[in-house]
Amino acid sequence: MRLSRYFLPVLKETPSEARIVSHRYMxxxxxxxxxxxxxYSWLPxxxxxxxxxxKIVHEEQEKAGHIPMLMPTIQSADLWRESGRYDDYGDExxxxxxxxxxxxxYGPTNEELITDIFRSHVSSYKDLPLTLYHIQWKFxxxxxPRFGVMRGREFYMxxxxxxxxxxxxxxxxxxxxxxxxxxxxERMGLKAIPMRADSGPIGGEDTHEFLVLAETGxxxxxxxxxxxxxxLGAEAVDYDNWxxxxxxxxxxxxxxxxxxxxxxxxxxxxVPQEHRKSSRGIEVGQIFYFGxxxxxxxxxxxxxxxxxxxxxxxxxxxxGVSRLVGAIIEANHDEKGIIxxxxxxxxxxxxxxLRQGDEQADxxxxxxxxxxxxxxxxxxxxxxxxxxxxxxxxxxxLGLPWRIIVGPRGLKNGVVEVGSRRTGQTEEVSVxxxxxxxxxxxxxx
RNA sequence: CGGGGCGUGGCGCAGUCUGGUAGCGCACCUGUUUUGGGAACAGGGGGUCGUAAGUUCGAGUCUUACCGUCCCGACCA
Numbered sequence: 001m002r003l004s005r006y007f008l009p010v011l012k013e014t015p016s017e018a019r020i021v022s023h024r025y026m027x028x029x030x031x032x033x034x035x036x037x038x039x040y041s042w043l044p045x046x047x048x049x050x051x052x053x054x055k056i057v058h059e060e061q062e063k064a065g066h067i068p069m070l071m072p073t074i075q076s077a078d079l080w081r082e083s084g085r086y087d088d089y090g091d092e093x094x095x096x097x098x099x100x101x102x103x104x105x106y107g108p109t110n111e112e113l114i115t116d117i118f119r120s121h122v123s124s125y126k127d128l129p130l131t132l133y134h135i136q137w138k139f140x141x142x143x144x145p146r147f148g149v150m151r152g153r154e155f156y157m158x159x160x161x162x163x164x165x166x167x168x169x170x171x172x173x174x175x176x177x178x179x180x181x182x183x184x185x186e187r188m189g190l191k192a193i194p195m196r197a198d199s200g201p202i203g204g205e206d207t208h209e210f211l212v213l214a215e216t217g218x219x220x221x222x223x224x225x226x227x228x229x230x231x232l233g234a235e236a237v238d239y240d241n242w243x244x245x246x247x248x249x250x251x252x253x254x255x256x257x258x259x260x261x262x263x264x265x266x267x268x269x270x271v272p273q274e275h276r277k278s279s280r281g282i283e284v285g286q287i288f289y290f291g292x293x294x295x296x297x298x299x300x301x302x303x304x305x306x307x308x309x310x311x312x313x314x315x316x317x318x319x320g321v322s323r324l325v326g327a328i329i330e331a332n333h334d335e336k337g338i339i340x341x342x343x344x345x346x347x348x349x350x351x352x353x354l355r356q357g358d359e360q361a362d363x364x365x366x367x368x369x370x371x372x373x374x375x376x377x378x379x380x381x382x383x384x385x386x387x388x389x390x391x392x393x394x395x396x397x398l399g400l401p402w403r404i405i406v407g408p409r410g411l412k413n414g415v416v417e418v419g420s421r422r423t424g425q426t427e428e429v430s431v432x433x434x435x436x437x438x439x440x441x442x443x444x445x
Numbered sequence: 446c447g448g449g450g451c452g453u454g455g456c457g458c459a460g461u462c463u464g465g466u467a468g469c470g471c472a473c474c475u476g477u478u479u480u481g482g483g484a485a486c487a488g489g490g491g492g493u494c495g496u497a498a499g500u501u502c503g504a505g506u507c508u509u510a511c512c513g514u515c516c517c518g519a520c521c522a
Contacts, residue, residue: 012483140522143446144517389483
């Protein structure tokens with residue numbers, strides 16, 4: 001993309017309402033524009049990142065055998081009356097009437113809708129296990145939206161629901177979700193720690209939250225820092241293998257890790273002093289096993305092999321996709337701007353032409369742009385007629401992980417500069433070498 | 446939901462106390478000179494001062510109500 005043809009309203013100054021770094025940088029980098037409290041438009045750059053995160057979530061869910069679909073944002077109140085949550089949910093639910101005066105609502109979550117779909121079409125144990133999910137906008141009329149997309153009223157969330165014949169099978173679904181979530185966060189360049197959590201209004205017996213450590217996090221967390229050494233890496237996990245999944249879960253849930261909601265000082269004291277850590281964290285996901293709570297209330301049952309009607313065991317599992325954009329920035333930035341992990345960067349590489357209009361520089365840039373593009377890499381080419389300083393600052397703010405700088409001075413010696421946003425290291429190489437280097441970096445990911 | 450702050454061109458702010466017909470920086474447009482870490486000069490465009498009532502000869506400024514938004518606390522992907 002040529003910057004001169006893109007829509008990227010970068011701000012030099014920080015809008016006064018933004019207090020935390022991710023919100024500030026998202027506004028300054030032209031990723032979002034506030035529409036009203038807790039509601040944002042996603043401008044082109046922010047939209048790209050949102051979609052990249054969404055794609056990773058989709059890929060990892062499908063690997064785990066979970067099936068994508070899409071449910072509406074507007075739901076009928078009737079289903080919620082059936083589950084008993086229409087009254088329970090309170091003012092956080094945005095309630096709407098349609099032209100006939102029917103009670104509708106903007107969905108804050110989808111347990112009711114998915115259970116209704118399930119009971120309409122599934123009646124045999126032979127159709128289980130089944131896990132359906134979607135990624136859809138949600139609305140929760142928060143008392144106090146804040147921190148930009150971190151606590152919006154409208155937010156983009158992946159929510160998945162498993163239907164299993166019994167408790168053990170549902171626990172496997174739970175474990176499967178934990179593994180797939182850990183994998184997703186890792187791919188986004190995040191260290192997310194599963195922590196034993198409270199079930200809250202969704203209700204449930206077993207639940208973990210996933211927290212990214214960050215000073216600006218809203219939760220207070222206590223953990224054994226040896227958990228930070230864990231990583232799934234390239235290790236393959238067979239999602240159909242109950243023992244394998246359960247092993248991974250055991251490994252990740254053995255070290256002490258809890259939020260203040262479930263924190264237990266006596267247990268925490270058993271962690272060796274030097275490993276006992278407490279800090280702040282951002283919640284980027286949560287998994288629940290809640291048994292037959294909704295299936296009982298809404299009559300979601302199947303016949304088992306004995307012909308008996310049994311309620312299905314369910315769980316629900318969420319990843320805050322729009323919140324992750326903020327969380328990733330909280331975990332990856334410096335005083336100059338964002339530093340995107342390669343997997344979610346809006347563009348793979350930045351290209352700066354220091355002397356727009358200079359024949360040699362224009363030509364070299366075009367060559368680099370075309371070469372990288374033909375390899376499927378997205379390049380943000382700053383071809384504006386700006387001075388060097390402005391281009392550098394903009395590129396620093398945007399945080400593309402790699403950049404190539406082209407100018408007449410270097411070209412005189414046949415070189416351009418390739419640099420890493422994260423380390424700040426640069427090297428001078430030929431145009432061909434520069435292209436090759438960027439391609440190699442992304443091939444290895 | 447309790448407490449506090451703030452609404453003045455796209456962004457950051459001054460002006461409000463003490464009423465007299467709106468200003469600064471950045472951004473934007475035109476031109477010239479510049480160009481390897483946010484250039485200089487010259488010229489120019491853009492604001493019913495959140496909304497509505499009221500007080501006054503006169504309201505950005507005073508009064509009242511409302512709306513919006515942000516922050517702190519209790520709740521949440």
